[in-house]
Amino acid sequence: MFQNNPLLAQLKKELYEQKPRVEGIVRAHEKGFGFLDVDNKTNYFIPVAKMKLLCNGDKVSGTIITNNDKEFFEPEILIESSLQKFIGKIGFLDRAMVIYPENMPTNFAIRCKVNPQVAQKLKEGDWVVATLQSHPLEKDKNHFSAEVTKFIASSDSIYQLWLKTLARYDLEDKAPQEDAFTISESEQENRQELTDVPFFTVDNENTEDMDDAIAISQDEIGNYQLMIAIADPTAYIPQDSEVDNIAKIRNFTTYLPDFNIPMLSTQLADNLCSLKANEKRPAMVCKINIDKNGQFTNDDISFTPAWIESKAKLAYNNVSDFLEGRSDLNIDDATIKKQLRLLSELAKARINWRQQNALVFKANNDYRFVLDDNRQVKNIIKELRGIGNNIVEEVMIIANLALTMYLQEKVGSGVFNTHSGFDSKYIEQILKILADNGITDFDKESLMTFAGYVKLRRLIDDNDFLSTRLRKFQTPADFSLTPEPHFGLGFTAYATWTSPIRKYGDMINHRLLKASLKGQTITAPTNEQLKSMSDRRKKLRLAERDIAENLYSQYLSDKQDQTFAAEIVDINRGGARVRLTDIGAFAFLPLSMIHKVRDQVNAYPEDGLIKINDEIAYKLADAITVAIYQVKTENQSVIVKLSETNS
Template identity: 40%
Template sequence: MLQNNALLSQLKQNIRAKTPRVEGVIRATSKSFGFLETDDGNSYFVPPPAMKQVLHGDRVEAALHEETHPQSGEKREQAEPETLVEASLDRFIGRVTLQNGRLAVTPDHPQINQALKARQARAVESETFNEGDWVVAKLLRHPLRPNDKGFFIEVTRLIARNDDHKAPWSVVLARHDLPEAQPEIEADWQLQDPAGLERQDLTHIPFFTIDNPSTRDMDDALSIEARPEGGWTLTVAIADPSAYVMPGSEADLEAKARAFTLYLPARDITMLPVTLSDDLCSLKQDEKRPALVCTLNVNAEGALEADPTFQSAWICSQARLNYDDVSDWLEDKANGWAPNEIMATQLKALSDMMQQRLSWRQTHTLVFKDRPDYRFKLDDDHKVIGIEIEERRLANRMVEESMLLANVAAADFLARHAGQGVFSTHNGIAPEKLEAAVEMLKAEGLTHDAEQLASLTGFRDARNALEAHPDGDWLEARFRRFQGPAGLSPTLAPHFGLGFEGYATWTSPIRKYGDLVNHRLIKAVLSESDKPAVDETLTESLSEGRISNRRAERDVKDWLYARYLKPQEGQRFMGQIVAINRGGMRVQLVDNGATVFIPGPEIHATRDELQCDQETGRVLIQGEVKYRLADQIQIELTEVNEDKRSLIGRPVS
C-alpha cells in the first residue's frame, strides 16, 4: 500500500540525509570483516556482508550506523560502503582459478583472496588457461558502481604458466609494466659528434677499468698520477653513448622510456641495445673507444681543487681489472695475481688518494657506514642455490670515491656553464618533520634548532653528532624517519644525504638516461652548440622510473627469498631490527639479507602489556624496553609463504 507513496519516499530521503557519511579506504583482514580507515585516522568496522561488495584498498563513501555488539553489548559505529570513489584494482596481476570449469582470477595481493569472475579478451581468446596460471587482468565491473551487479574482470594477457620456475621475473616485470627484454633496434651505428666538438686522442694515457668479472657494460676507466708537490691528478674517462644515440632517434626515445638499465638477480635488461652497451660503448681492454673525459686535481689533504677540465676524447683501456684481485693485491692477500709495473704504481696512488679523500669527506661532507650487498646464486633452472655476501672492499671504495669526485665536478660545471642539468638532490629533513626532529635530538642532549637542521651544514653536524653518540645506531635509525626522499632536479640543489652543495651523475650514461642527457649538455658547452632543454617533466619521469626499477628488484628478491628459505622454516638466524610499527617489527637477517616480520603476538602474548612504539623506535613490555631499532637479535623463522612472498618469525629469548 505504501510502495509508491510520495510521503514514504520523502521519509527515506530525510533519513538518508541525516545519516552521517565518511570517506576512506577499505582495509581487509584475514577474517571476513574489515575496516574503513579515514584520512584523519579514524577507523570503522565493516561487517562481513558489506565486505563482499568491496576489495582491500578501495576508496569508498560509506554510511555510518550505530550497532550493538551481540556478545559484549557494546555500541559501536559500523560503516556500510555505498559509493565507489576509486577502485584499488584497475590493471592487475592475478592467478587463474577455475570455478566449475569457468574462468576466474584471484588478484595477486596478500589482502585479497577473492576469486573474481572473468572473461578472455580478444587478444588471448585462443589460450587455454590452467589453474594457477599467471595473467594480467583489468577490472570491468564493481558492485558499488551504478548498474554493476558484481565484480567482473577481463584477462588481457598470459604471463607465465603455473609450473614456470622463471615466473618471478615475468610476473614482477608485468606488474610494474617494465620491458622484459633488451631493446631491439636495427641501426647502422655511426659516431656523430656535434659540429665544433674536437675529440682529442688520449689513447696514450694508461687507463684501466675495475669492475666485477661478469661486467660487460664497462662505462668508466681511470688513470692517476701522484703530483711531486703533493696530491694527485685523477683522470676519469666515461663511455660516450651520446656519440651514437642522437636526440629524438628510436634508440633515444626507447632509452628515455626505460630511464635505466634494470638489474635483477640473474637478469639484466639494458637501457640501450646491447650492441652499444656491451660492445661499441663498453670500455674494453685494448679497444679504442669514444669517451667524455674529466681531469681533476686533488690536493694532499683530499680536497678537490677548482676548475676540473672536461674534454671529448678517444681512449684505450690498457687493463681490465676486477675488485677482488685489486683488493687482494693491495691488502697483501696472495691470490696469484699481480698488476704490471705501470698499473701497480697507479693502483697504489689511487688507494692513497681514496684514503685521503675519504678522510677529507668525513670532516667536510657525510660518509655513511658500509653495508654489504647480497647476491643470489642460481642454477640453470633459476633455482636459488645460495646467497653470497658482497662486502665493499678497498677497490670498490677506490672507484666509488673517484666517481663521487667526478660527479661533484660535473654538477659545478653544468651549473656554471649550462645553467641546467639532471642534478641528484636530497633535501634532508622533510619540512613538516623539522620540529619533531629537533625534539628527538633535544631529548638526547643534542641541541640543533630547526633553522640549523634545514641547512646543509647543520644537517651534517647533526648526523655526525648522532654517529658519535653512544646510542648512535638507534638514534640514526630513528633520525632517518624524518628525512625526505632523494630526487632529481633540472637545477642545482644540495644533496644533504651526501653532504655536497651539488651532485650530478654523468658516470653511467650506458645505464642511466639522466647521465646521457648530462653528457649531451657537457658536450654542448664544449662545442658551443645548442643545449638540450631539461625540465621537471623529464626529471620527474626519471624519478618515477628509478622507483619502478627499485620496486621490481625488491619484489623479485622477496620472491627468491621465500623460495630459498622455505626449506629452512624452524631454523634460527641472527638479524638486525630495521623497522618497528604498531603491528610488530622487521628484522634483516645478517647471513642473507632477507627481511622477516615479527608480529606483536610473537613478541609478547599479552597484547595490553606490549607497546610497539614507532616514534621512539622501541618495543616495550610492561613499560620496560625490550628491543630497539638497530638491535641485533636472534630469531626463529616460523613461517614462509611463497604465495604472499612473506617471512614470519619470532624472537628467540
C-alpha cells in the same frame, strides 16, 4: 495505491538521509565476509552477501545498518576501485574463463574476455595483465568483468616471479630491439686519441656494461693526475631518435637478482659502448689535477671527447685482495699495479677530505642471491665492500663533482641529484629526541639548513642508535634542473654523468657537456623528464623489494629455528623490525617472542626502545640473535623469535 506517492517518496528520502553515512577502504576476508576500514580505529562488518559487490581495497561509501544492536555496512557508491589495471591468474569455472587477481581472496574470480591482440592461447594457471570492465556498484552494472590485455608468463615458467613483478609495476621485461648503430661524423670530429693511456676498469666479475675506466699518475711533489673515461652512448644515439625516446621512457637499467633489463639495447650496453679491455671505444674523458690532500678546483678540471682503449678488466674482490696483501693481482702489468696503489692513496685522502668538508656514509654490505637452474635460491652470499669498491666510489664522486662544477659555471642547468635533509613536519620530534640525548645547540631554523644538517650528521654519525632513530624523518632524494644542495652527501650541488649506459639523466648531462664544449645551443632538460625519472626510480625500488622478499621467503621457508645475527632497524607497537645481517633479509620480531609474559613487555616507538618490567631491554641499532619462527609465504613475511643466546 502507493505508486508515485509523493509523501511516501519524501518519507523514504528522509529515512535515507537520517542513516549514518561513512566512506572507507574494503578489507576482504578469505571466508567471504569483510570489513570497511574508516580509519585506524574504526571499522564496520560487511556480510558475505554484500561482499559479492566489492573487492579488497575498494574505496566506497554507504550507510550503517543497525540490526539487533549489531552494525553492518551497506555499500552504495563506488569511489575508486582497487582493480583497474591489475595482474592475475587464469582459471576456468563452468567452462567460462575467469581471472583470479593477485592480493585478493583465493576464491575471488572475475569473468573475463581476451583482447584480440593477446596472441597466446591462455590456459589455466597462466599469469596475465587485465583491466576492469565493469563493477557491481557502477550504474547499470550488476557484476564484475575484465579484459585480458597482456600475457605475462605461463603457469610453468621458471621466470614467473620476475615477469609478474615487472608487470605489476608496468616495467619492460625485454631489452630494446637491436639496430644498426654508427657514430656520426660530427661525433668523430675532434676526438682526442688517448688509446695509449693505460686505462683499466674495476667492476663485478660478471659485469658486461662497463661505463667507466680510470688512469692515474703522480708528479714529483705528490700531486695526482687523474683521468676518468666515461662511456659515450650519445655518440651513437641522436637526440630524439627512436632509440633515444625508448631510453627516455625507461630512464634506468632494471637490476633484479640474476635478471637485468637494459635501458639501451644489448648491442650498445654490453658491446659498442662498454669499455671492454683491448677494444677501442668512444668516451668522454675528465682530466683532474688533485693535490696530495685530495683537493681540486675548477681550474684543475678539463673535459674532452676521446678514443680510449682499456688495458684490463679487474674485479673488485681481486683488487681488494691485492691492495690488502691477501693475494697477487690476476694480471702481471706493473703499470696497473702501480696505479692501483696510487688510487688507494688517493681514495684515503678523499675520504679524509669528505669527512672534513662533506659527509661520508657508512658502507652497506651487498647481498647476492645464488639461483639454481630452476631459479630457486641455493644460497645468499654477503659481499663485503673492500678498498677496491672504495677506490671506484671515490673516483666516481670526484668525476661527478667535476661535472657539477662545470655545469654550474658554464651551463647553469642539468640533471642534479638533490636531498633536502629532514622533513619539516617532524622538526619538533627531532628536537625533542636531540634534547633527550643531551644535544641542545640546534633549533628549528638551523636544523632545516644545509650547514645545520651537516653539523648534526657529523655529530651523531658514530651514534648508531641516534642515527637510526632520525633516519626515518628524512626526505627522499629527488632531481632538480638547477644546482641545489644534496644534504645527505654534504655537497652544495651534485650531478652525475658516470653511468650513461644505465641512467638517462647521465645521458642528458653528457649532451649538455658536449654542447657546451662545442659552443652549440644548449637544450635544457624539462621538469616532465625529471618527474618521469623520479616515478620510474620509485617503481624500480618497489620491484627490487618485491623480488627480494619473495626470494628471502623461499630461502627461509625450510629454516625454522635456525639462528641468525640481526640488527634492530625499527620499533613499532607490536615489536621490532630486524635485518638478518648475514643474508640481508628483513623480519619481524613480535613482543610476544621477546618476553613470555606479554603484559610485562612494551614497545616505545617514539623513544626507539623496548622495555621489560619498565627496564630498557632493547633499542634501535642493537645487535641481537634471532631464530626463524614462521615464514608466511602468502605475504612474504618472516617472523622471528628471540634466540636464547640473548638471555
